[in-house]
Amino acid sequence: MATLRDIKRKIDAVKKTSQITKAxxxxxxxxxxxxxxxxxxxxVYAxxxxxxxxxxAAGVEQDGTFELMTPREEVKKIELVLLTADRGLCGSFNNNLIITAERFIEQKRSEGVEVSLTAxxxxxxxxxxxRRYAVRQELTGLLNKPNYDDAFQLGRQLIELFLDGDADEVYVIYSHFRSMIRQEPTVLRLLPIVPEGQDELEGGREYxxxxxxxxxxxxxxxxxxYNQMLDCFYLTAVSEHAARMTAMENATNNCKDLVRDLTLTYNKARQAAITKELMDIVGGAEALKK
Known part of the structure; x- marks a missing residue:
């Protein structure tokens, strides 16, 4: 059984951990x-x-003139961009994105499609x-401060891969921020581009x-x-901060519960020790009387 000193030491350690998680x-x-x-x-801009x-796109014929909008007849190679955080302590945020990517890769491989990964x-x-997956490129620090330059450089590389035939399709897996407690791993096909359908006439006006x-x-x-890439950066960065804030709040609450339980255990052990000492004193006094 733990001594009073051990319990007291554990209470102090949990309180210090609580201070860290709160910060x-x-x-x-x-x-x-x-x-x-x-x-x-x-x-708003995106x-x-x-x-x-x-x-x-609604005003032109899809005849292969625009390579970035033209699907390949046969998809043999796919480039997958996986956006995750550089740090942990954000609950299941990174794990959910990784599981989504792993399932996507396994599904495509079962269909006979080669998948290259940009992590x-x-x-x-x-x-x-x-796990010895084919990682074509490694990038870090993109979510610390999302900016257009990073989105431009990565987007240009992906466009070159697509135009050179090194990738028949390009996908991005990112976290879509829905609310403070809900961030959804999302798979987006970046290339070839499939713009949202819009009629040339809208509200009786011709553009x-x-x-x-x-x-x-x-x-x-x-x-x-480039804009789609930057939008994914922003959404994933916000999702990471929201997930970390929620995880640290839960950790702080768990520390408070643990301190309360340990304090109760400490008081019970202290009371038992005092009772034992009193019983020894009373027993000694009775022995002296006899």
Missing amino acids: MNMVAAAKLRGAQENMERFQ EKFREVIGRL AGRKGRDYFKR IFEPSHQELLNDLLPNYV
């Missing part, structure tokens, strides 16, 4: 506010961009390297484009890929 919760909350503001500002691409995040990279649809699409389609 991490506050840090995650501060980062979450900034990341969420950036995400919300960018999503949604409008998707709407414009949809209108432009954007230390947790995903370490997991798949340990006139200058220059032509073709010229605009040639210029905007690569930017569409």
Whole structure:
């Protein structure tokens, strides 16, 4: 049975752990506010961009003129971009993304499709390297401060892979932020581009484009890929901070419960020790009387 000193030492250790988890919760909350503001500002632009691409795509014939929108007759090779965090202590956030990626890879391999992996995040990279998956590229630090330059560089590499025939399709697995307690691992097909359908006439108005649809699409389609990539960065970064904040809050509450239970155990053990001492004193006194 643990001594009073051992229990007291354990209570102090749990209280110190609680202080750490509370501090991490506050840090995650501060980062979450900034990341969420950036995400919300960018999503207004991203949604409008998707709407414009949809209108432009509706005004041209899908005859293979635009390579980024043309599906391959046979899909043999796929490039998968997996976005995970570089750090842990965020509950099941990384694990859910990794499981989604692993199931996706196994499904495609069962269909006879070769899958190459771009691991954007230390947790995903370490997991798949340990299991000897084909990791084409390793990236870290993308979610610390999502920016257009990183999205542009990664998007351009993916476009080159697609145009050179090294990948027939490109997918991204990211975490879609729904709420503070709900972040969904999501699979997005990045290439070939499938814009949301939009009619050329909307609300009785006809849109006139200058220059032509073709010229605009040639210029905007690569930017569409970059924007989609940056949108995935923002959503995953916000999801990471939300998951870490929730995990640290739960850990802090668990520490409080554990301290309460240990304090009760300590008091019971202390009371038992005092009772034993009193019984020894009373027993000694009775023995002296006799």
